[in-house]
Amino acid sequence: MSWRVSAKIARRELRGGLSGFRILIACLALGVAAIAAVGTVRSGIQAGLVSKGAELLGGDAEAEFTYRFANQSEHMWMQGQATTVSQIVDFRSMAVVERNGKIERGLTQIKAIDEFYPIYGKPKLRSGEEFSKVFVQTGDHPPALMERLIADRLALEIGDTFKLGTTTFILADIITLIPDGAGDGFGLGPRTLVMTKDLEKSGLIAPGTLFSTKYRLKLPPDADLDTLAKLVEIDLSSSGLRWRDARKAAPGISAFIDRLGSFLTLVGLAGLAVGGIGVSSAVRTYLDRKITVIATLRSIGAGNATIFQIYFVQIAALSLIGISIGLIIGIGVPIAFEPLFTAMLPFPITLTIFARPIIESMVYGALAALIFTIWPLAQAENVKAATLFRDASRTTSTLPRFIYVLISVGLTALMLALVCYFIGSISLTLWTATGAVGALSILYISAIATRKIAQRVQIWSKGRSILRWALSAIGGKSEGSTAVILSIGLGLSVLASIGQIDGNLRQAIKQDLPEIAPSYFFIDIQKSQMPAFRKLLNADLEVDSFEEAPMLRGIISRINDQPAEKVAGDHWVIQGDRGITYASIPSAETEITSGEWWPQDYSGPAQISFAAEEGEEMGLMLGDELTINVLGREITGKITSFRNVDFSTAGMGFILAMNPSALAGAPHSFIATVYTTPENEASLLRNLAEAFPNITAIRVRDAIDQVSSVLNSIAAATSYGALATLLTGFLVLIGSAASALHARRYEAAILKTLGATRRSIVLSFALRAAIMGMAAGFVAIGAGALGGWAVTRFVMNTSFTVIWPNAVAIIFGGVFANVLANMAFAVRALNTPVTQILRTRE
Amino acid sequence: MGIVFQSFHLIPTMSALENVATPLELAGVTDAFKKARGALDTVGLTHRQDHFPGQLSGGEQQRVALARAVVAQPKILLADEPTGNLDGINGIAIMDLLFSLRDQFGSTLILVTHDPLLANRCNRIIRLHDGEIDHKVTS
Numbered sequence: 019m020s021w022r023v024s025a026k027i028a029r030r031e032l033r034g035g036l037s038g039f040r041i042l043i044a045c046l047a048l049g050v051a052a053i054a055a056v057g058t059v060r061s062g063i064q065a066g067l068v069s070k071g072a073e074l075l076g077g078d079a080e081a082e083f084t085y086r087f088a089n090q091s092e093h094m095w096m097q098g099q100a101t102t103v104s105q106i107v108d109f110r111s112m113a114v115v116e117r118n119g120k121i122e123r124g125l126t127q128i129k130a131i132d133e134f135y136p137i138y139g140k141p142k143l144r145s146g147e148e149f150s151k152v153f154v155q156t157g158d159h160p161p162a163l164m165e166r167l168i169a170d171r172l173a174l175e176i177g178d179t180f181k182l183g184t185t186t187f188i189l190a191d192i193i194t195l196i197p198d199g200a201g202d203g204f205g206l207g208p209r210t211l212v213m214t215k216d217l218e219k220s221g222l223i224a225p226g227t228l229f230s231t232k233y234r235l236k237l238p239p240d241a242d243l244d245t246l247a248k249l250v251e252i253d254l255s256s257s258g259l260r261w262r263d264a265r266k267a268a269p270g271i272s273a274f275i276d277r278l279g280s281f282l283t284l285v286g287l288a289g290l291a292v293g294g295i296g297v298s299s300a301v302r303t304y305l306d307r308k309i310t311v312i313a314t315l316r317s318i319g320a321g322n323a324t325i326f327q328i329y330f331v332q333i334a335a336l337s338l339i340g341i342s343i344g345l346i347i348g349i350g351v352p353i354a355f356e357p358l359f360t361a362m363l364p365f366p367i368t369l370t371i372f373a374r375p376i377i378e379s380m381v382y383g384a385l386a387a388l389i390f391t392i393w394p395l396a397q398a399e400n401v402k403a404a405t406l407f408r409d410a411s412r413t414t415s416t417l418p419r420f421i422y423v424l425i426s427v428g429l430t431a432l433m434l435a436l437v438c439y440f441i442g443s444i445s446l447t448l449w450t451a452t453g454a455v456g457a458l459s460i461l462y463i464s465a466i467a468t469r470k471i472a473q474r475v476q477i478w479s480k481g482r483s484i485l486r487w488a489l490s491a492i493g494g495k496s497e498g499s500t501a502v503i504l505s506i507g508l509g510l511s512v513l514a515s516i517g518q519i520d521g522n523l524r525q526a527i528k529q530d531l532p533e534i535a536p537s538y539f540f541i542d543i544q545k546s547q548m549p550a551f552r553k554l555l556n557a558d559l560e561v562d563s564f565e566e567a568p569m570l571r572g573i574i575s576r577i578n579d580q581p582a583e584k585v586a587g588d589h590w591v592i593q594g595d596r597g598i599t600y601a602s603i604p605s606a607e608t609e610i611t612s613g614e615w616w617p618q619d620y621s622g623p624a625q626i627s628f629a630a631e632e633g634e635e636m637g638l639m640l641g642d643e644l645t646i647n648v649l650g651r652e653i654t655g656k657i658t659s660f661r662n663v664d665f666s667t668a669g670m671g672f673i674l675a676m677n678p679s680a681l682a683g684a685p686h687s688f689i690a691t692v693y694t695t696p697e698n699e700a701s702l703l704r705n706l707a708e709a710f711p712n713i714t715a716i717r718v719r720d721a722i723d724q725v726s727s728v729l730n731s732i733a734a735a736t737s738y739g740a741l742a743t744l745l746t747g748f749l750v751l752i753g754s755a756a757s758a759l760h761a762r763r764y765e766a767a768i769l770k771t772l773g774a775t776r777r778s779i780v781l782s783f784a785l786r787a788a789i790m791g792m793a794a795g796f797v798a799i800g801a802g803a804l805g806g807w808a809v810t811r812f813v814m815n816t817s818f819t820v821i822w823p824n825a826v827a828i829i830f831g832g833v834f835a836n837v838l839a840n841m842a843f844a845v846r847a848l849n850t851p852v853t854q855i856l857r858t859r860e
Numbered sequence: 861m862g863i864v865f866q867s868f869h870l871i872p873t874m875s876a877l878e879n880v881a882t883p884l885e886l887a888g889v890t891d892a893f894k895k896a897r898g899a900l901d902t903v904g905l906t907h908r909q910d911h912f913p914g915q916l917s918g919g920e921q922q923r924v925a926l927a928r929a930v931v932a933q934p935k936i937l938l939a940d941e942p943t944g945n946l947d948g949i950n951g952i953a954i955m956d957l958l959f960s961l962r963d964q965f966g967s968t969l970i971l972v973t974h975d976p977l978l979a980n981r982c983n984r985i986i987r988l989h990d991g992e993i994d995h996k997v998t999s
Contacts, residue, residue, distance in 0.1 A: 023885050033873040314869045318883035318928065406869050407940060 024327035031311070032332055038307070039336050041753030042300040045293030045746055046340030047347065050383040052742035053286040054348025057375025059359070059367070060279035062352065066366030067272055071264035073139035074365070076198035077104065077234030079246060079263040081254075084230050084571050084595045085685075086649050088259075095253055099246065100235035104134035107214050109229035110207060110541070110714045111222055112707060113164075114181040115172045123707055124171045125207040125716060126164070128182065128222075129196075130214040137236045139197025145176070152190045153213055160216035161190035167208035183220030183712050187212060198234075199364070221712045225685030227542045228571070258573050258647030260594065271365055278732060280441045283378075284450050285739035287437065288512040289746045290382060291454055294390035295505040296750030301333055302394040303757040312398055313405040322399045329395050337387035341380055348379060378440050385433045389426060396422035449808070457511045457801040458504065461794070465503040468793045469493050484778050487769070488786035499790055502754050506832055507794035507801075509747025514802020514828045515809070516740050520733045521821030522810045524726070536565075536691035537699050539716040540706065543688040547710050551690065554709060560698035565605075565670050566690040570681060571595040572674070575652065576645035577638070586636040591673055597689075598646065598674040600681045604661070613640045613659030616677045624655030624680035629663040629673045646674065648684055655680055744831075751839035762847035767855040776848055780841075787840035788833045795832030799825045862929030862967070864958070866941035868921040870913040876900060876924045877909040883932050899927040902964070903957060919950035923957065930961045937962060937969045943978070955981070 036043070072078055081088070081096060087105075088096065096103050107130035115122045133153075141149045143163070153161055159179055174180060174189050181187070193211060223229055237246070243263045250261045266272065305312070312325055320328070349371055352359065356369040396418030417423070438447045473493035479486040492499050543551055548566070555564050573595045577585040582592040602618045604610065604627075611630040626644055638657060645654045655676060663671045670691055694702055703715055766779050803820050810818040862883075870879045880899050884892035900909050903923040913921055922942060929937055939958060943951035955978060962969040971982060979985050987994045 020888075023888075026885065027882065030871070030874045030878055310869060311871050314871055315882070315886075317863045317865075317869070319886040319932075324886060403863075406863075406865050 021327055021331070024324055025331050027315075028328045028331035028335070031308075031328065032335065036336070038304050038757075039300060041749055041756070042297050042333075042336055043340040043343065044749050045296040045300075045753075046290075046337055046383055046387055047344040048742060048746045048749065049286065049290030049293040049386065050341050050344025050379045051348035051351075052289050052739060053283055053382055054345055054375050054379035055352055056279055056282040056286055056739070057378050058349050058352045058369065058372060060275055061372035061375055062356075062359070062367045062369040063275050063363070063365065064272065065368040065370075065372070067268050068265070069368055070139075070366040071267040072137075073197045073267075075234070075262060075264050075267035076106070076135075076139070076232070077137045077264070078237040078241065079235045079243065079261065081233045081235070081250075082230055082260040082262070083233075084258070084260075084573070084649070085228070087231050088233060092254065092257055092259070096233055096235060099241070099249075100237055102134055102137055102236035104137050104234045104236075105132050105214065106130065106135065106232040106234065107217070107223060107229055108232060109222070109227065110716070111182055111210075112711075112714055113168060113172060113210060114707065114711070115174060115178070116181075117173075121704060121708070122172050123703065123715075124168050125714065125720070126168050126210045127207045128217075129209050129211050130217050130223075131211060132214055135234075136197055137234050140195075141193055141197060142195035144192040144194055147191060157188060159186045159188040160213065162187035162216075163191055163193040163211040164189055165196075165208040165210075166192050166194070168210060171208075181711070182210070182212065182217070183222040185216065185220035187216070222542075224542075224544060224687075224712070227687055227712075228569075256647070256652055258575065258649070258652075260573075268365065276442070278735065280443065280446065282735060282739045283441060284437075284446070285512065285516070285736060285743060287382065287450075288454065288508070289739070289743035290386045291458075292505060292509045292512070292743055292750060293746040294386050295501065295508065296746070296753050297337075297387060298390040298394060299501045299505075299750070299757065300753055301391045302397075305329065305394055305398050308398075309401055309405060312401040313403050316401065316403040317406060325398055325401070326395060329398055333387070333391050333395065337384065337391075341383040341387070344383060345376060345379065349376065381436060382433075385429060385436070389429045389433060392422060392426055392429065393418060453515075453801075453805050453808070454508075456804075457508060457797075460801055461504050461507040461511075461797050462500065464507070464793060464797045465500040468503060468790070469499055472499075472789075483774075484782045484785060487782040488789060491765075491782075491786050492789060502751065502790050502836065503794045503797070505750035505754065506747055506791060506836055507797050509744050509750075510795055510798030510828050510832050511801035511805070512743045513740050513831070514798045514825065515805035516736055517824035517828065518802050518806025518818075518821055519809050520736070521824050522806060522818055523729060525819070525821070536693045536718055537696070538692045538694075538703065539718065539721075540690045540692065541569075541687070541714050541716065543690060543710065543713050545686075545688065547713070548688055551688075551706070551710065551713075554705060555690075555692060558694070558698070558702060558705070560694050561702065562693040562695075564690055564692040566688055567599045567601070567670055567672070568681075568686050569672075569689045570598045570648050570684055570686040572598050572646040572648035572653075574644055574674075575647045576654075577636075578643050579645070586638075589632070589636050591632050591636060596673050598648065598676060598681070599672045600676045600678045602678050609662040611660045611662060613657070615659055620677050621679040624653055625658045625677045626655040627659040627661055627675040628657050629671075630660040631663070632673055633657070633660050644674075648681070651684070653680060744835075748835055748839065751836055752842075755839045755843045759843050759847060762844065763850050763855050766844075766847045767850070767852045770852050771856070779848060780844055783840060783844040783847075784837050787836040791833040791836030792829060794836070795829035798828050798832065802828065861936045861938060862932065862934040864922070864925050864929045864937070864939040864942045866944040868913070868918075868925045868945070870921055870924055870928075872913050875910050875912055876905060876916065876920075879913070879924055880927045880931050883928060887932060889932075896927070896931055899931040900924070902930075902961065903927045917950075918946050919954065922946060922950075922954050926954070926957060926961060930965055930967070933965050934967055937967045938972075939969065940972045941974070942971075943973075943975070 067074065081092075107128070109128050111126060111128050112123045113126045143149060143152065144166075152163065155161060162180075162182075164174065169189065169192055172180065176189055176191060178189050179186050180189065193209075196209065196211075199209070217223060243265060247261060247263065250259075262269070308329075315325060315328070353369045353371070356367070359367050359369065399419065434447060434451055437451075438444050441447055469492060472489045476486055476489045476493065479489055545568075552566070555561050574582050574592050576582055586592050602620075604615045608615075610627075613627075615627060616625045628638060640657055640660070642657045643654055644657065645652055653676075661675075663673065670689070692702065699717070706713065707715065762783065769779050802825070807818045871882070874882065877893065877896055877900060881892040881896035884895055889895065897906065897909065900906055903926055905920060905923055905927070908916060908920060913924070916924065922945075937958075942958060943954055946954060958969065958971075959981065961967075969982070971978070973979055
């Protein structure tokens with residue numbers, strides 16, 4: 019039997035129109051659209067980052083040094099490679115304004131530039147003035163530019179003066195676009211731009227201050243970035259610099275977008291799974307309606323394969339329509355809204371038609387359609403020609419042939435493998451898949467349980483006919499309670515999980531932290547300032563306590579003389595520089611888990627006390643040797659103890675602590691955390707800042723607010739994904755309500771002839787929808803809490819509590835959605851005349 | 861084997877001609893539509909060949925079903941109460957057609973019916989009573 023003939027018969031069959039398939043098409047379209055949209059935006063951002071790489075980085079390549087400037091030989095090396103080298107100094111400081119005897123301070127990220135800045139890109143100023151003309155000093159004070167946020171916070175107008183350290187600057191203009199701004203990464207506080215030479219007398223860039231220098235290189239056109247990167251490894255391997263080039267100008271953003279994209283794709287896939295249930299039940303309903311035709315085809319000579327092919331071709335054609343609509347929406351909408359994205363996002367985005375999201379979403383859509391339709395399609399084979407002889411059985415609900423079971427399993431495995439490939443994380447995919455399968459299993463069991471319970475409790479509903487009708491409908495097979503509970507339940511489970519994760523994260527940040535977190539972090543306190551600093555804090559009665567520690571920054575470059583990445587992979591501790599402290603004796607809170615702290619007057623070879631949890635993750639043992647690059651100098655030390663470090667309190671936590679003599683001579687500053695009452699925060703800051711103009715205060719609450727705002731945008735993006743899932747779930751509900759319309763009409767007609775009022779019939783229909791919605795909602799809460807617990811406990815490492823308002827909202831959502839979907843059809847069922855239904859019923 | 865049902869069971873989305881041609885297409889016959897036209901001509905429905913089942917009367921639908929049953933020239937024709945859903949005149953016409961088609965194609969006709977007059981037109985009668993052959997009245 020050829021596919022050609024099957025396709026011909028299928029085409030004739032499709033003349034019947036798309037009725038009954040709208041839900042199938044809509045479910046697939048929505049799922050594919052969500053995934054395609056996420057993919058298009060992700061590719062758009064990545065394309066933007068690549069095309070504007072040099073602009074974002076501020077050069078073709080960049081060498082970054084922590085705490086120090088490049089030395090002469092490093093300078094010479096860079097000059098040898100580049101046609102232009104531009105130097106940027108980056109650090110945090112306080113901008114101070116004195117006005118009518120009152121002093122105002124604002125935390126700002128200083129970007130100190132030279133005359134070559136910017137090599138690429140064009141900064142924009144509010145006045146429209148040329149950037150190059152702004153930094154010409156005309157008056158007594160050197161000029162500076164500020165971002166609007168910090169200027170507004172300090173109520174500064176163009177022409178006003180402010181201090182950075184001990185130097186007074188004049189605000190020359192407001193900078194509205196910093197071309198290399200997004201490449202700078204996460205900064206605390208809006209930026210102020212000054213010339214590095216003007217900072218010389220400010221006292222801000224003292225040895226040991228927390229600053230970094232970035233050298234942006236403009237390379238000759240024929241320069242090869244790969245060769246250069248290798249050359250850096252050979253020539254400058256011991257300098258501790260961080261090398262980046264324009265191909266990966268913003269690795270932080272790129273990685274973040276990739277992760278968020280993967281997460282949203284998974285949310286989209288959950289939507290597709292919910293839609294899959296709708297697709298499956300649409301196909302089942304359609305084939306049930308076609309039983310006579312299938313039997314007729316059998317009676318005129320169609321075999322198993324032919325029957326399968328005829329309906330496969332039809333479903334494939336309809337799925338293709340759904341997938342195409344999804345692709346058009348998923349790709350078209352982001353492109354249409356490009357101006358909005360450009361305005362909203364702090365980094366470049368180039369939206370166009372990308373191949374990857376098209377392929378990815380098409381493959382997902384096609385596979386989902388296959389997985390969810392192959393089972394009902396295969397069951398069509400079970401229809402016998404004998405069905406056409408009066409009383410023969412009309413059921414298709416027997417198991418399909420073993421080969422189809424095998425194909426279903428194979429397709430699911432293929433889907434998982436592809437998701438792993440596209441997402442790039444096996445564990446994330448498998449955990450999500452396990453979650454989805456677990457949720458579906460629980461929902462399936464709950465659906466059966468709901469039916470059984472409904473059957474059992476019917477006997478207690480004597481005399482309450484509305485309730486009894488509802489219970490008997492749920493308990494019976496014809497109502498399709500299983501499909502309803504599965505579809506609505508899975509959609510709600512996804513939503514509940516996201517709600518629980520989001521709620522717990524917010525709770526962890528908003529509620530838990532402030533009770534134990536310090537009010538301020540002070541950084542860049544010079545060693546000579548420490549006695550006076552301590553004295554001032556001790557004199558302030560409102561200060562509960564404070565902690566202080568010397569701090570340097572260094573990069574772990576080698577572990578047991580092997581490159582660190584070889585031993586610890588991509589662990590975050592070896593990505594970039596880490597704070598290092600030293601102490602002769604452990605503090606009172608230090609909890610040594612294994613090994614021993616060095617003796618108080620120890621001055622032998624360097625010893626290291628390492629954070630226990632991170633050490634275990636990196637596979638470190640007592641006796642292992644670490645080489646740390648501090649300010650360009652390599653220090654090798656042995657791990658002699660592990661200790662617990664708790665980062666969740668926002669207090670001081672150092673991964674690395676060393677014996678004092680190991681770091682002797684390295685210039686460094688101190689950091690301090692101060693715990694005080696919220697009312698005292700302002701006056702404490704005033705006193706400390708007046709006494710020590712060079713130190714920088716970071717208000718912990720501000721930092722938390724900034725992290726919260728990032729989380730808010732992630733939560734918002736996730737909500738859009740979840741919304742698509744919910745919408746799909748609702749479509750599935752409408753589909754299942756629509757397919758039950760025929761049965762409802764008949765039921766309503768019979769009940770009316772028996773004397774039931776319209777009100778009681780509507781109430782009974784509403785009641786059964788509410789009961790099923792509630793059952794699905796309860797399961798969703800369980801599944802959501804389980805998913806939320808797993809993510810908060812194992813991924814985010816925070817404690818978990820059920821967020822009840824979210825949970826209750828889920829139950830109400832389930833009830834509301836199901837009642838709404840059903841009521842539209844209940845009214846239609848009731849409005850059909852009784853005689854019309856009972857006469858046409860076979 | 862060709863089957864004729866009491867309630868016709870034509871495929872509603874196919875025209876009369878397509879309904880008759882489908883068994884031939886399924887059997888891989890190359891000139892399916894030509895033969896189908898011939899079969900429709902035999903039952904006198906050439907002028908209705910492009911109509912869909914919903915546009916045909918009961919008698920016409922059963923004639924299309926007859927054409928479909930005989931188009932592949934089956935050795936056996938099974939007819940299950942073929943006149944059960946038709947009025948008297950249409951019923952007689954269909955039966956005349958059925959018997960003439962049997963003779964034309966040389967098929968064995970197995971007819972299921974409650975009508976003794978119709979049964980008497982057959983060569984052999986097997987009576988069933990509660991699903992079992994009633995030997996006393998079988999001739």
